[in-house]
Amino acid sequence: MTDDQKIRFDSLQLPPEVQAGVEAAGFEFCTPIQAATLPRALAGHDVAGQAQTGTGKTAAFLLATLNRLMTSEKTGDGKNPRAIMLAPTRELAIQIFEDAKVLGSGTDYRFQVVFGGADYDKQRDKLENGVDVLIGTPGRFIDYYKQGVFNLKQVEVVVLDEADRMFDLGFIKDIRYVLRRLPDADQRLNLLFSATLSQKVLELAYEHMNDPESVAIEPEKLTADLVTEAVYFPSNREKIPLLIGMLNKIEAKRTMVFVNTKREAEKLERFLPFNGIDAKAISGDVPQNKRMRMLKSFQDGELPVLICTDVASRGLHVPGVSHVINYDLPTDCEDYVHRIGRTARAGAAGDSISFACENFAMSLPEIEDYIGHRLPVESISDEMIPRIKIPPKPERKERGGRPGGGKGGGRGRSGGGGGRRRR
Numbered sequence: 001m002t003d004d005q006k007i008r009f010d011s012l013q014l015p016p017e018v019q020a021g022v023e024a025a026g027f028e029f030c031t032p033i034q035a036a037t038l039p040r041a042l043a044g045h046d047v048a049g050q051a052q053t054g055t056g057k058t059a060a061f062l063l064a065t066l067n068r069l070m071t072s073e074k075t076g077d078g079k080n081p082r083a084i085m086l087a088p089t090r091e092l093a094i095q096i097f098e099d100a101k102v103l104g105s106g107t108d109y110r111f112q113v114v115f116g117g118a119d120y121d122k123q124r125d126k127l128e129n130g131v132d133v134l135i136g137t138p139g140r141f142i143d144y145y146k147q148g149v150f151n152l153k154q155v156e157v158v159v160l161d162e163a164d165r166m167f168d169l170g171f172i173k174d175i176r177y178v179l180r181r182l183p184d185a186d187q188r189l190n191l192l193f194s195a196t197l198s199q200k201v202l203e204l205a206y207e208h209m210n211d212p213e214s215v216a217i218e219p220e221k222l223t224a225d226l227v228t229e230a231v232y233f234p235s236n237r238e239k240i241p242l243l244i245g246m247l248n249k250i251e252a253k254r255t256m257v258f259v260n261t262k263r264e265a266e267k268l269e270r271f272l273p274f275n276g277i278d279a280k281a282i283s284g285d286v287p288q289n290k291r292m293r294m295l296k297s298f299q300d301g302e303l304p305v306l307i308c309t310d311v312a313s314r315g316l317h318v319p320g321v322s323h324v325i326n327y328d329l330p331t332d333c334e335d336y337v338h339r340i341g342r343t344a345r346a347g348a349a350g351d352s353i354s355f356a357c358e359n360f361a362m363s364l365p366e367i368e369d370y371i372g373h374r375l376p377v378e379s380i381s382d383e384m385i386p387r388i389k390i391p392p393k394p395e396r397k398e399r400g401g402r403p404g405g406g407k408g409g410g411r412g413r414s415g416g417g418g419g420r421r422r423r
Helices: 016-025 032-042 057-071 090-103 120-128 138-146 163-168 172-179 199-208 236-250 262-274 288-299 333-340 361-371
Strands: 047-050 083-086 111-114 133-136 157-160 189-194 213-216 227-232 255-259 279-282 305-309 323-326 350-355
Touching (some): 032 047, 057 157, 057 189, 163 172, 172 199, 236 262, 236 323, 279 288, 288 305, 333 361
Parallel strands (some): 157 189, 279 305, 323 350
C-alpha cells in the first residue's frame, strides 16, 4: 500500500488535544488495524478486533478512548475513572500506561496503572488522588475496587486487551465480575482486542458489548514486510556457538532471543556473559522489581540482549528492537508471529533469525503454512561456529539424584546428528 492509499491521522478529525499526542508520538499514517478500527470507534461503535502485538492496536484503542472522553458531554467527578483498560500481564499494563502518557500528553487527563508485585500502598495513594483513565491487571484492579478506592459508575470507555490471553490465564471470571458492575453497555464505548477471535472471545464480546463490529487482520498480514526472515539448521551442539557467533557479528544492541523453556533461558544466561555478551533472561520467576529494572535497561539500550520465554514476553513493547532470534523454534505457530512482531515497528526494518534444530525443526512446516510463505534457508559456514568457553556448572542443592550436566567443550560441533536441511 502506498502512502497515498494509507489513512493519515490528521484526516480523522481528532480533537486538537488528541492530535497533539499523535504528533508527539511521531505517528503520521494508520497501520491496518488502526485504519480498520479507528473510524468505527470514533463514530461510537463498539469494536472486537483481531490483532497481534506490534500491529498498533494499543494506539488504536487509546486514541478512541481519548476522543470519546474529549467529545463526551460528561465530565466525571475528578476522582473516579471515566475509562478502564484491563490487560492480562503487568508488562502489558505498564506499556499501555507509558503509551497513554505520550498520546494523552496534549490533554490534562490523569492516567494510573495498577498491577500485582508492586508497592500496594503507593498505587493506592495515587488512585485516591483521582484518576481519569485506569489501566491494570484484573487481580489488583478488583482488589482496590472492593476496598472502595474507586467506583465504576462513571465509566464511559472499557478496553479489554489480549482477551484470549485472559482466558488462558484464568482471568475470565474476574473480567466478568468487572463488566457486570459497569454502566449499561449502550452507555459506554466497548473495545476488545485479541490475537484470535475464538468462539469464547466472541461470546464474551456479544455478552458484554453493544452490537460490536468484528475486525480481523489476518495472520499472513501480520508478518511485516520490513522483517527480513531467515532460518538455519544447526545440530543441537552447534546452537550455542552459532548464537554467540551471530550476536558478535551483528554487534547486538537491542536483540531479543527466544527460547521455549525457562531452563534453556537460564542456560543461555550463563553461556552468553561467559563469552563476553551482556545478556539477561526474563521469565515468570523473576521478581517484579528485577524484571522492571531489566526491561528498563533493555529499553534504554544499556542491555543489548534479552533472553525471553513466550509467557514472560507476552505484552512487552520495546521500540527499536533490531533483531529477533528464535533460538528455539516455537511449537505454536502463533507464537512465531508474536515473536517476530517485536521488530520492524513504526516503519523501521528488522531481522528475524530462526534456528531449526533437531528438537524443534518439525515445527517449521506448520509455521510456514500459517504465515503463508517459506522461510529463506541460510547455510552455516565454519566461520560462523566460533570456539567458545564453557561456563562452570551452576551449583545445585543435593537432592539425592544423579547430578545432571552435559558435555562441554569447544566448537560445539562434535556429535549430535541431525544437521542442516537443504532446499
